[in-house]
Amino acid sequence: MLAKVDYQKAKSKTINFFDRVGIVLTSEEKQSIEVADFGLNELEVQGLELITYINNEHYCAKELVLFPNQTCPEHKHPHVGEIKGKTETFRCRWGKVWLYVEGKPSEAMQATVPVGSEDYYTVFHEVELNAGEQYTIPPNTLHWFQADGRGAIISEFSTTSRDESDIFTDPRIKRTPEVAE
């Protein structure tokens, strides 16, 4: 569980990232920045910071921040009953991100799998995204991503987001962020 002081620190850091590239948020949005440590208690290694602009019954738009070398752990968005899993387009706005998806493992991998979590990373087909580059991930496809040493900002366009049904490879992960009071 993320201590409140760490959460506030991560939120400020996220706002600094947005400020740096001229992404403007309302005060209300700044309050609602999500800091996800996935219950692993090593936010700077495995974690993700984000703001959701809109998430309705049809589409969703978010802005994601990865701190330097931070990794969003491997997961997929499964179909749930009649509802198709989330299709998502990642567009790198700033920095550099290495995205790994199902497919032929890349020979020279640029990211570093988080130490101690090697068992929970299983897909290694690399897609490098620099500012202005994007990639669309089909539903029900395992993926994970990591920023380089400067961090990254990624716009995400997708179908409706249903975080609670995400399946993470690491069984220790809890998606719903919890913050200690």
Next chain:
Amino acid sequence: MLAKVDYQKAKSKTINFFDRVGIVLTSEEKQSIEVADFGLNELEVQGLELITYINNEHYCAKELVLFPNQTCPEHKHPHVGEIKGKTETFRCRWGKVWLYVEGKPSEAMQATVPVGSEDYYTVFHEVELNAGEQYTIPPNTLHWFQADGRGAIISEFSTTSRDESDIFTDPRIKRTPEVAE
């Protein structure tokens, strides 16, 4: 029909807008910037410049540019058979935009209806959007929008875009952009 030289000029101007706020496009995207004069031959007055990042069977994401005082003319996205009309979220990234939708006309309107086209503007409920502010327009709802004297950049998140079925109030308008060779 837009002369090729005017089209190239408008494209460069659009790229300058994106550059100014750090929005990075690939060279391919720069080539595919759309300049819509709606067949009215007064681009600086009524027109719109845009780049489409993604438009699949589920969702669409675009970046729109309005030049100073430029107006995107009144239109709606109707239902077509079984397919629901486009729902769209406009998020102002930079500048100021006045958006007009169906509803109670605003008492003090800030935009100026394009001279000579007064008959084709019929909805006057004003929503002012500054950087970081957004508004979602339901399907089949008339709307138009205008930038202030500095111009504006707007991110658009929506359901699938089917421009060919848009209905414009002005019967002189042709949506499909044409460029003279």
